[in-house]
Structures are given as C-alpha cells and as structure tokens.
Amino acid sequence: MFRRLLLAATATIAMTGLAHAAEIGISCGAVGQELALCKEGAEAWAKKTGNSVKIISTPNDTNERLALYQQLLSAGAGDIDVFQVDVIWPGILGNHFIDLAPYSKGAEKAHFPAIIDNNTIDGKLLAMPWFTDAGVLYYRKDLLEKYGLQPPATWQELTEAATKIQDGERKAGNDKFFGFVFQGRAYEGLTCDALEWIDSFGGGAIVDGAGKITINNPKAVEALTLAASWIGKITPDGVLNYGEEEARGVFQSGNAAFMRNWPYAWSLANNADSPIKDKVGVSALPKGGADGKNTGTLGGWQLAVSKYSKNQDAAADLVMYLTSKEEQKRRAIAGSYNPTIAALYEDPDVLKAVPFFGSLKATFTSAVARPSKITGDKYNKVSNAFWNAVHTVLSGKAQADASLASLDGELKRIKRNKW
Amino acid sequence: MANRSELTRAKLRSAWLFLAPMLVVLALVAGWPLIRTIWLGFTDANLSDLSKAEFVGFDNYLANYDGEWAGLLVEPLWWRAVYNTIWFAVVSVVLETILGTIVALVLNADFKGRALVRAAVLVPWAIPTIVSAKMWGWMLHDQFGVINDLLMRLHVISSPVAWTANADTAMWAVVMVDVWKTTPFMALLILAALQMLPSDCYEAAKVDGVHPVKVFFRVTLPLIRPALMVAVIFRALDALRIFDLIYVLTSNSRDTISMSGYARQQLVDFQEVGIGSAAATLLFVIIAIITAVALTAGKVRLSEEAR
Numbered sequence: 001m002f003r004r005l006l007l008a009a010t011a012t013i014a015m016t017g018l019a020h021a022a023e024i025g026i027s028c029g030a031v032g033q034e035l036a037l038c039k040e041g042a043e044a045w046a047k048k049t050g051n052s053v054k055i056i057s058t059p060n061d062t063n064e065r066l067a068l069y070q071q072l073l074s075a076g077a078g079d080i081d082v083f084q085v086d087v088i089w090p091g092i093l094g095n096h097f098i099d100l101a102p103y104s105k106g107a108e109k110a111h112f113p114a115i116i117d118n119n120t121i122d123g124k125l126l127a128m129p130w131f132t133d134a135g136v137l138y139y140r141k142d143l144l145e146k147y148g149l150q151p152p153a154t155w156q157e158l159t160e161a162a163t164k165i166q167d168g169e170r171k172a173g174n175d176k177f178f179g180f181v182f183q184g185r186a187y188e189g190l191t192c193d194a195l196e197w198i199d200s201f202g203g204g205a206i207v208d209g210a211g212k213i214t215i216n217n218p219k220a221v222e223a224l225t226l227a228a229s230w231i232g233k234i235t236p237d238g239v240l241n242y243g244e245e246e247a248r249g250v251f252q253s254g255n256a257a258f259m260r261n262w263p264y265a266w267s268l269a270n271n272a273d274s275p276i277k278d279k280v281g282v283s284a285l286p287k288g289g290a291d292g293k294n295t296g297t298l299g300g301w302q303l304a305v306s307k308y309s310k311n312q313d314a315a316a317d318l319v320m321y322l323t324s325k326e327e328q329k330r331r332a333i334a335g336s337y338n339p340t341i342a343a344l345y346e347d348p349d350v351l352k353a354v355p356f357f358g359s360l361k362a363t364f365t366s367a368v369a370r371p372s373k374i375t376g377d378k379y380n381k382v383s384n385a386f387w388n389a390v391h392t393v394l395s396g397k398a399q400a401d402a403s404l405a406s407l408d409g410e411l412k413r414i415k416r417n418k419w
Numbered sequence: 420m421a422n423r424s425e426l427t428r429a430k431l432r433s434a435w436l437f438l439a440p441m442l443v444v445l446a447l448v449a450g451w452p453l454i455r456t457i458w459l460g461f462t463d464a465n466l467s468d469l470s471k472a473e474f475v476g477f478d479n480y481l482a483n484y485d486g487e488w489a490g491l492l493v494e495p496l497w498w499r500a501v502y503n504t505i506w507f508a509v510v511s512v513v514l515e516t517i518l519g520t521i522v523a524l525v526l527n528a529d530f531k532g533r534a535l536v537r538a539a540v541l542v543p544w545a546i547p548t549i550v551s552a553k554m555w556g557w558m559l560h561d562q563f564g565v566i567n568d569l570l571m572r573l574h575v576i577s578s579p580v581a582w583t584a585n586a587d588t589a590m591w592a593v594v595m596v597d598v599w600k601t602t603p604f605m606a607l608l609i610l611a612a613l614q615m616l617p618s619d620c621y622e623a624a625k626v627d628g629v630h631p632v633k634v635f636f637r638v639t640l641p642l643i644r645p646a647l648m649v650a651v652i653f654r655a656l657d658a659l660r661i662f663d664l665i666y667v668l669t670s671n672s673r674d675t676i677s678m679s680g681y682a683r684q685q686l687v688d689f690q691e692v693g694i695g696s697a698a699a700t701l702l703f704v705i706i707a708i709i710t711a712v713a714l715t716a717g718k719v720r721l722s723e724e725a726r
Contacts, residue, residue, distance in 0.1 A: 395674070
C-alpha cells in the first residue's frame with residue numbers, strides 16, 4: 001500500500017516536474033562517435049519534452065573521467081544531472097545516485113540481467129544500462145587473404161600470422177607496418193586487455209567470486225609471457241602508451257593487421273573516409289592455446305542520475321529515453337554500440353549494419369567481468385596494482401612469474417581482512 | 420626618549436594595520452588548506468563521505484597490523500615516487516643551469532636584433548605546461564611524431580622510438596621537455612645578474628690577455644653565484660612539485676610516477692583522502708628540508724665569497 005502511494009506521489013511529482021521546462025546537464029564520453037550520438041539522442045528528447053539539454057564532454061581516459069566525477073560528486077555539485085558511468089563504478093559512486101526503479105516502470109526487465117544485477121546495489125537500481133561492451137578482435141580480411149591465412153583461433157596463431165604479414169608488408173615497402181595493436185597504457189584499459197589474455201588461457205579473473213586472490217597461477221604467467229613477447233616484435237613499442245583511440249589510429253590508417261578493441265571501432269573503420277573501409281573482419285578474441293577459451297572483458301556504460309540534481313524527474317526521464325529500445329537501436333546502427341536489450345540482437349536492421357552482433361552474441365553475453373563487484377570500493381586499487389604489474393612485464397622490467405608473485409602479495413595487503 | 424618610542428610604537432601599529440589584510444588573506448588561502456591537509460593526514464578520511472573521517476594518529480605513516488608493517492614510510496611505491504621526483508629534479512635543474520648560463524652569455528653579447536632574440540627565447544616558458552606537454556606528446560609519438568620522422572630521415576635511428584612509452588626513455592623525455600620549457604627562465608635570471616657586472620674587471624683581464632674561459636670561471640662565475648643560487652633553488656622547488664608534465668606525457672606507470680602524482684592517485688583514484696593528505700604532507704616536509712639545506716649551503720658559500 002505504502003509503496004503504491006509512494007509511486008503515485010513520485011508519478012505526480014514527475015508530471016508536474018515535467019510541466020515546466022528544465023535544463024538537464026548530461027556528461028557524455030567522446031571516444032569515437034560517442035559525443036555526436038549522445039548529442040543527437042539528448043536533443044531528440046529535448047524536442048519531444050520541451051526541456052533543454054547541455055552536453056558536458058568528459059575525458060576519454062576512464063580513470064580521468066572517474067577522477068573528475070569524484071571531485072564533482074564529493075563536492076555535491078549539481079552541474080551535471082545525468083552521469084555516464086562505467087560498468088565498474090556503481091560500487092564506487094553509488095552513494096551519489098538516486099534509485100531509478102520508481103521511474104523505470106519495469107523497463108529494466110528487457111535488459112541483460114547480469115548488467116541490471118551489476119547496477120543494483122542494496123536493492124536500489126542506481127543506473128540504467130546504455131550500451132554494453134566486450135573486447136573483440138579486428139583483422140584485415142584483405143591481408144589474411146593475400147598471405148593465405150585464416151582468422152586466428154589461438155593467440156599463438158595470431159602471433160604467427162601477425163609476424164608473417166608484418167614481414168611481408170615491410171618487404172613490400174611499408175616500414176611502419178605492425179602485426180598487432182592493443183591498449184597497453186598503464187590504465188584501466190590495460191586491465192581489460194590483460195584480463196582477456198589471462199582468462200583465455202584459463203587463468204581466472206584476478207580475484208574469484210568468493211573473494212580469493214587467484215592471479216598468481218601458471219596459466220596467467222604463460223599468458224603474460226606470450227603478451228610480453230609481442231612488444232617491439234609484432235607490436236610497436238609505443239603500444240605501452242596507447243589507449244583505445246591511439247590503437248585505432250594505427251589500425252585505421254592501414255598500418256596494422258590485427259587490433260584488439262571494443263565494438264565501437266567497427267562503424268568508424270567502415271566510414272566513407274576510412275582507408276580500410278570494407279577490408280575489416282571481426283571475430284571473438286583468440287583462445288589461449290588449444291584448450292583455452294574465447295573470451296572478452298565485460299565493459300559498457302550506464303546512465304545514472306545525481307542525487308544533487310535539481311531536476312531529478314526530468315533527468316530520470318532523459319535516462320529512460322536514452323536507454324530505450326528505439327534509441328539503443330539507433331545507436332547500434334549508426335555507431336555500432338552494443339545494445340543491452342537482448343531482443344535487438346535479432347533485429348534485422350541492426351544485424352545488417354553490424355553483422356558480427358549476431359555471430360558474436362555469445363561473446364557479449366558471457367564476457368568475463370572485472371572483479372569490481374567483489375572488491376567494492378577497493379576495486380581501483382586492485383586494478384591499479386594489476387595494470388602496473390602487467391605493464392612492468394610488457395615493458396620487460398620483470399618476468400611474468402616474479403611480477404605476479406609480488407602482485408599477489410600486494411593484493412593481499414590491499415585486501416587485509418576483507419574486501 | 421619617550422617621544423621617540425611613542426613614535427616607533429605608532430609606526431609599528433600602522434605597519435601592522437597595513438599588513439593585516441595581507442596576513443588574513445594568506446592565512447585563508449595558504450595557511451588553512453595546509454593545516455587542513457596536515458590534519459586530514461592523521462585521519463582515515465574517504466572521498467565518498469568526508470564527514471565520517473576519524474582520527475587514526477600516525478597510522479597513515481606507519482602502523483603495525485598483526486605483526487606486519489604498513490603505511491607510507493614502508494610503502495615501496497612511495498619511495499619509488501620520491502626517487503623518481505628527486506632524480507628528475509637533480510637531472511633537469513643541472514641541465515637547465517648549464518644551458519641557461521650558456522644562453523645568458525650569448526644574449527649578453529652585443530649583436531644586432533638582440534632584443535628580438537631575448538623575447539623569442541621566452542616563448543617556451545610562456546606556453547602553459549599542459550599545452551606544451553600535449554604538443555610534445557604528439558611530436559614524440561612513435562608512429563606519427565615529427566621527431567622520429569626527422570631522426571629516421573637523418574639516419575640516426577633505424578626504427579621509430581617510443582619515447583614516452585618505453586620505461587628507459589620516458590623519464591628522459593620528461594626531462595627534455597622540462598629543459599626546453601624552463602631553460603629560458605634560468606637564462607633570464609642569469610642574464611639579469613650578468614648585466615650588473617662591473618666592466619672594469621673585464622677590461623683589466625683583456626689588457627692582461629687572460630683567456631676568456633679562465634675569465635668566465637675566475638671572474639664571471641663567482642660574481643653571479645648569488646643570483647645563480649637563487650635561480651637554482653627556485654627551479655629545484657618547482658621541479659620537486661612536478662605533476663602535469665609526467666601525467667600528460669608518460670603512461671603513468673610506476674616507472675615515472677612523481678610524489679605529487681602519488682598523492683593525487685591516493686586522493687582521487689583511490690578516494691583515500693587520509694593517506695593522500697599524509698603523502699602531500701610528506702612532500703611538503705621533503706621540500707622544506709631540501710630548501711633549508713640548500714639555503715644554508717648557499718649562504719655558507721656566499722659568506723665565504725664575501726670574505
């Protein structure tokens with residue numbers, strides 16, 4: 001009874017709140033076409049409801065974006081009403097967001113349950129999923145054909161194929177050509193990439209579901225040792241300072257055979273002005289050896305409404321609009337952003353624009369999650385220790401086994417008694 | 420006598436009156452944040468909810484949990500950051516002092532268009548650090564950067580070098596950009612000292628036919644030493660606070676993190692306002708000690724000079 005009354009009350013407030021126009025500030029990322037798509041969507045909502053929107057662009061680097069959010073939110077600033085938050089942040093920033101359940105009217109049931117579960121803390125729906133992500137492998141169809149190769153099934157095969165293509169292309173005169181690019185900068189992106197290598201070898205997910213630190217194992221050593229062997233051979237040294245867009249810069253200018261990246265790069269690589277238009281194929285990331293598995297790190301972004309917003313109802317309405325099926329479909333077609341609504345993976349229009357959404361559906365739904373839920377607000381420390389340990393191995397400053405052994409000790413110190 | 424002390428007292432009163440607004444502003448903008456930072460260093464404050472902070476004494480610096488030592492003073496990464504920062508400060512300031520002196524000596528000579536060159540030299544110093552760091556980041560880029568392109572064309576290197584990514588070259592890249600940026604500042608300070616030197620010593624040296632290099636080490640250098648010391652201390656303090664250049668230019672791994680970078684990481688990335696404030700306090704203490712040592716050492720030499 002009380003719940004119903006509360007709902008009725010919020011609904012009334014919501015209606016009256018929408019009656020007079022509000023200006024809603026929304027933070028959008030600017031990786032690839034994100035900003036343009038966000039702007040179009042938000043403006044369509046503004047036109048429909050008579051409100052206005054202000055787009056606030058934020059840093060591309062996820063760590064820097066989090067830092068900015070933390071400063072704004074801990075100061076209780078109301079400048080941004082709607083926050084675009086990473087899949088690993090609900091545990092860190094959750095305190096500052098309102099419960100969206102009274103506004104969603106059950107809309108969350110159409111989304112992937114795992115992501116809804118990730119965004120629900122203490123029974124509160126703190127964010128609505130906007131798009132999901134998993135790492136995928138991009139390859140040059142034309143070059144594989146030229147050298148008589150198949151898309152690689154294992155990382156070892158990728159190493160061989162990349163070496164062969166790189167040698168051939170360099171002999172043919174392109175001395176800037178490399179076999180493989182990925183995200184190797186010491187930041188959250190490296191945690192994603194390295195987790196994929198380790199999980200594909202069967203080395204686990206740093207910390208397991210029960211909170212046990214599992215990273216110091218022979219499979220993880222094997223995975224990192226192989227990855228370290230790429231640097232300077234099939235991968236430029238500079239990859240140790242590359243984020244998503246730097247890697248895409250090399251691949252899209254035609255200077256790499258393989259690239260690990262998120263699905264967003266697909267529509268950009270096939271843009272009219274892209275030198276590699278229609279030459280790109282996408283597959284799941286390779287397995288770690290014959291008995292390994294195909295995997296990808298779960299990424300993705302959510303929309304949340306700040307507690308300090310002066311127009312919470314209008315802001316929540318904007319969130320519901322942007323995460324709706326129609327808007328997710330538009331974004332999937334125009335920018336190859338993965339929908340979080342399962343039904344859209346069977347939509348013919350979506351599959352026509354992004355064919356691999358259908359064939360890689362399993363990869364997207366079973367992606368390996370970073371241990372952010374179990375480690376809670378200590379996740380950033382865990383991830384920082386992990387990417388630094390990996391970066392040390394990649395840059396040749398330490399062997400994988402020694403680095404993982406010291407990481408194990410470090411994680412135990414961070415954990416101390418409990419997560 | 421009484422009249423005179425009455426006058427002195429009046430003068431003192433008005434002096435304090437004029438000083439008061441400045442002292443209040445200083446206490447507000449410099450004193451309060453400093454005291455608050457030192458205080459927060461003794462708490463377990465967390466960015467997600469600052470109001471819940473509790474006093475923990477010296478635990479952020481050194482504490483024993485079940486027989487295991489923890490805290491900043493036994494944290495290898497903190498000492499790594501201290502080492503990185505001091506290494507950077509020493510190498511960059513030494514290079515800047517040498518290059519700055521050379522540039523100042525050149526600018527001190529009489530030649531056509533001297534005023535223009537003096538103004539032009541200051542351009543790197545006038546560009547905001549964040550802008551020059553980003554600009555150099557692109558110039559040093561391993562695939563698209565002009566520096567690699569240039570060096571490859573000159574056949575100095577056979578394949579592009581990843582200046583900012585490679586652990587061995589990243590710190591040198593930072594030093595290089597810092598030297599590029601602040602040598603003009605050093606040159607300007609030294610030039611000011613050079614311009615005040617009496618010309619008679621030089622005329623005497625010329626008449627006696629002393630070699631110019633000997634003149635520089637025996638006459639010029641001792642005379643500009645006070646100004647040089649001030650410039651060096653000024654630059655060293657600035658270098659010890661380094662943050663933006665390293666943050667923008669390098670990959671921010673442990674190989675290049677500075678003390679300020681470490682404090683920021685704790686404060687913002689990890690939300691540990693307590694430990695971050697403790698690190699900031701240690702940074703303050705380290706800078707204060709180095710300043711005290713440098714000033715004392717400098718003064719000792721200065722007084723010897725005077726004798």
